[in-house]
Amino acid sequence: xxxxxxxxxxxxxxxxxxxxxxxxxxxxxxxxxxxxxxxxxxxxxxxxxxxxxxxxxxxxxxxxxxxxxxxxxxxxxxxxxxxxxxxxxxxxxxxxxxxxxxxxxxxxxxxxxxxxxxxxxxxxxxxxxxxxxxxxxxxxxxxxxxxxxxxxxxxxxxxxxxxxxxxxxxxxxxxxxxxxxxxxxxxxxxxxxxxxxxxxxxxxxxxxxxxxxxxxxxxxxxxxxxxxxxxxxx
Amino acid sequence: xxxxxxxxxxxxxxxxxxxxxxxxxxxxxxxxxxxxxxxxxxxxxxxxxxxxxxxxxxxxxxxxxxxxxxxxxxxxxxxxxxxxxxxxxxxxxxxxxxxxxxxxxxxxxxxxxxxxxxxxxxxxxxxxxxxxxxxxxxxxxxxxxxxxxxxxxxxxxxxxxxxxxxxxxxxxxxxxxxxxxxxxxxxxxxxxxxxxxxxxxxxxxxxxxxxxxxxxxxxxxxxxxxxxxxxxxxxxxx
Numbered sequence: 001x002x003x004x005x006x007x008x009x010x011x012x013x014x015x016x017x018x019x020x021x022x023x024x025x026x027x028x029x030x031x032x033x034x035x036x037x038x039x040x041x042x043x044x045x046x047x048x049x050x051x052x053x054x055x056x057x058x059x060x061x062x063x064x065x066x067x068x069x070x071x072x073x074x075x076x077x078x079x080x081x082x083x084x085x086x087x088x089x090x091x092x093x094x095x096x097x098x099x100x101x102x103x104x105x106x107x108x109x110x111x112x113x114x115x116x117x118x119x120x121x122x123x124x125x126x127x128x129x130x131x132x133x134x135x136x137x138x139x140x141x142x143x144x145x146x147x148x149x150x151x152x153x154x155x156x157x158x159x160x161x162x163x164x165x166x167x168x169x170x171x172x173x174x175x176x177x178x179x180x181x182x183x184x185x186x187x188x189x190x191x192x193x194x195x196x197x198x199x200x201x202x203x204x205x206x207x208x209x210x211x212x213x214x215x216x217x218x219x220x221x222x223x224x225x226x227x228x229x230x231x232x233x234x
Numbered sequence: 235x236x237x238x239x240x241x242x243x244x245x246x247x248x249x250x251x252x253x254x255x256x257x258x259x260x261x262x263x264x265x266x267x268x269x270x271x272x273x274x275x276x277x278x279x280x281x282x283x284x285x286x287x288x289x290x291x292x293x294x295x296x297x298x299x300x301x302x303x304x305x306x307x308x309x310x311x312x313x314x315x316x317x318x319x320x321x322x323x324x325x326x327x328x329x330x331x332x333x334x335x336x337x338x339x340x341x342x343x344x345x346x347x348x349x350x351x352x353x354x355x356x357x358x359x360x361x362x363x364x365x366x367x368x369x370x371x372x373x374x375x376x377x378x379x380x381x382x383x384x385x386x387x388x389x390x391x392x393x394x395x396x397x398x399x400x401x402x403x404x405x406x407x408x409x410x411x412x413x414x415x416x417x418x419x420x421x422x423x424x425x426x427x428x429x430x431x432x433x434x435x436x437x438x439x440x441x442x443x444x445x446x447x448x449x450x451x452x453x454x455x456x457x458x459x460x461x462x463x464x465x466x467x468x469x470x471x472x
């Protein structure tokens with residue numbers, strides 16, 4: 001392999017080719033945030049519930065996912081889910097789009113940390129807030145949605161942002177089961193070039209990811225600041 | 235759902251034989267990165283200059299890009315870079331027969347350095363400034379003050395984060411198979427490819443990771459108790 005100088009022009013050339021596939025990456029991220037938060041909320045609720053069994057199940061699930069490398073779960077879902085559906089549920093999902101398997105795996109993965117974020121945010125809001133709300137005549141549901149949730153959301157924001165950033169970075173693994181997202185497209189471009197300009201392509205991808213993750217971080221910090229109650233100067 | 239239980243059992247033993255590779259990757263990366271991470275953490279606590287900005291940019295890059303991308307980048311760059319280096323220096327080094335685990339060490343060390351420096355930085359930040367001043371006033375030199383006064387306190391605060399870092403690093407090493415390193419994931423993948431028993435193989439890998447992570451977390455639990463044994467507030471606060 002001969003040594004070839006780095007070509008910054010190619011970096012700019014490859015960016016517009018990669019951009020259309022940003023949509024796939026963002027679909028995975030947003031889809032996972034939605035479904036993962038729902039499952040995470042369920043887990044957090046189960047962990048707090050009076051039923052011993054539910055609490056143990058929820059904690060066990062969170063423990064296992066904490067020890068699970070994303071790529072291993074991705075492979076288990078990719079190979080296991082079609083077989084499971086075929087033999088147990090008797091539905092054939094072998095021809096489902098790969099994004100389906102990616103979404104299922106990352107939802108399972110994302111739910112665990114997000115349930116921890118929700119739990120700690122819920123615990124951070126003083127119990128008296130809820131009691132005060134109920135005592136002035138709000139229903140438990142109203143008290144939760146109008147009093148506790150807005151306060152918990154602000155507390156949860158920084159950790160939520162971190163989890164989303166981690167999710168974005170882990171989401172880059174989706175190409176290993178053949179999803180053509182940004183990284184998948186990058187790999188295709190590189191093999192199309194017979195392995196040339198690999199570094200330039202990867203750097204272009206890194207730049208896009210860097211903008212995304214730094215962007216999410218900045219956005220979270222901005223939201224946190226605008227939603228926090230104004231503090232008196234101390 | 236029918237699983238091949240014989241295969242599940244034999245592959246589990248096979249996966250267990252690859253556990254040392256995972257532990258090696260984790261331990262070497264942590265040990266190599268620790269001094270650099272500490273250097274970056276100390277550097278970034280000083281007022282902003284060119285060096286500080288470079289360190290910050292490095293940390294942002296490593297934290298802001300996916301690990302896979304870093305692996306792909308270094309695995310495509312480092313071999314030819316080393317080759318060019320050995321050719322210009324006439325080292326007679328056969329770069330392409332180098333054990334790929336060295337590239338894995340390189341990637342994970344570079345990545346861990348950035349994350350570790352953040353952990354240490356927040357740990358150092360948790361120690362009150364007065365501690366250093368008091369130590370210097372008492373006649374200790376700066377290195378003495380750091381070794382005997384600041385670091386023990388910083389480590390107590392940093393321990394839970396170091397545990398997290400280690401667990402994440404262990405999980406991250408599952409990507410080493412992309413660099414053809416024969417770790418748990420790779421050996422299971424090879425075993426599965428003969429009979430297409432991927433589900434069983436990856437369930438074994440999952441079990442392997444859960445065992446390894448559980449042991450590491452247990453070790454860190456005791457390490458935390460050990461490091462925190464001088465904590466004055468113990469027993470006074472809840």
